[in-house]
Amino acid sequence: MVNTSLKYVDLMRQRTSKWANWFPERQDIKVGSYGRFNAQTGSFDVEGNVYDPEFQKLIDATDGKFKLSDHPPVFDEEEKDFAIGSLGVRAKDFSPRLDVAEGLDQAKYKGDWQFLDIKRGAMLVMHKPRQEHFPKGKVFEALFKVPELKDKYIVPSVYKCRAYALYLSERGAERFSLALLPKPGKDNKTQLEWWTDSKVEHLQFKTDPEEVFSPLFTCKRKILLIRPLMRESPTPDPEDADFWMDVYPPWEPLDDDGEIDPVYDDDQEDDPNVYNPRRDSVYVPQPISDDEDDE
Template sequence: MKYESRKFIDLIQRATSKWANWDPPKNIAVGDYGTIINETGEFDWEGNIYSPHVQEQLKLSKYKLNINLADPELRPNEQETGNNHFIVKSWGVATKEINASADVAVLGVVNVALKLDLQFDGNKPGAVLVMHKPRYSSLPHDERLTRLLKSMPGVLKGKYIVTEVISCAAYMMHLSDQKEEKFSVTLEAVGPVTPGINTGGTASFTWSSEAAYGLSRKGCDLGVKYMPLYRLKIPRPKFWEWPSSHRGDEKINDVINRREDVDPPWGPLDNEGEEHEFYDAVRYRCFY
């Protein structure tokens, strides 16, 4: 497969409307803006709305907005999901959780095991993404942020905005190789879980799997914050139109609805991750 990253990202995006980060240790933050690289499917970062640069641009804007991005109410919302695991799978992938336990070994130390049976039907490539201890970070629904975005069309128009990031303590991703395959994935985490109790060790994670085909990636380093999944939004064209005086102020819900999920910039992909020639031909006739 020529572009494994694009095929994996495409499969996950079609299953969740969210975008997979092919390199989860790479930082992707709420408020980032940029575009998607067509050949690889990866996010091409250009800036962040919380940066000092944007704060300076606000001061120079003709709209003279007095918005302090350090205001806690404007900062990204952080939230635990309450679930130990978040599993995403594309069509043609079956998962079965065969063991999930939390067995206390000694005071303040817990052994947590996740064991999954994965099955790929082999008719076409399949993708699966497993996250342990997922945590959400999202852009708050605040009218001041909406006005900030609307005041900077020269910077943000045509750009995708990261509105949500799902981070985790450990991840595993697998892209099948068009072969029927069954294998198991196991995550074990050992370490102190009770604050204030020193058991003489630190927490650690271990992944193990038995995949014979395809491409697998995994991470479980406690010194790294993994970011395997994120959501992209793009304002609709009319978003950039400020309301006329006779219309009055826009309702915040109406403004929020003017940002929609980003679709892949490529056409339907074949099993090798290439765009279908038929689709390219149709697109060529229609637009050129």
């Protein structure tokens, strides 16, 4: 049995250095959400949001002047379609095996996805996402002072979109075509629907007239500060996100089915010759092209 959600989240984390949401239509991850990751499912278990009125009381207890409601999340400009696969997965030129649905010439997105036959792969497509995030300035500084966030993870930015597709492959040389088409009918010119020539089990996609889906997000936690060696040297005040760090997976390395891989020995965690994804440097994804060699 495959631990589908955990394996998908783990693969996308390795590829993008961000966190994926296996159920974007069910779980709305918002800017300011805080909680912890579920090590069994990979999902982010939300415990609350810093923009909730109740949380303002915690800020008031440390800083009676800062009002988080005066610093709401901001939206960046709309981006191009985001399409990325895990290592070994490639987006190819659109070449469907079946008769294509009407309106293909007006498709907002179209592409083929090719997967290796020796290991599982993951892919994610977001149609013209917009990133929502904390405004620059004092938000991180005010939150750092709240002791209740000491052991919590916080979401400072989320990619929002109105159409997404995601997939975790089986162990086979799978390939399928995807297209995002306008819905037929005069009254549906602004509405979209997905088309595919495949019936694979773990392919999920959804559309909505509004940007309601959050398939990808970032997460940070406080840096634990060490008391200065010299008593007269005070701990400096944090500036923006300086005292916050990226969150690493709370689970051990996984095998191809999303279960803990028995090959990796905990006693060898610090051995530089033993692969440990939590020790890897941050990977910055590049656009996928047909010319890119398999890694």
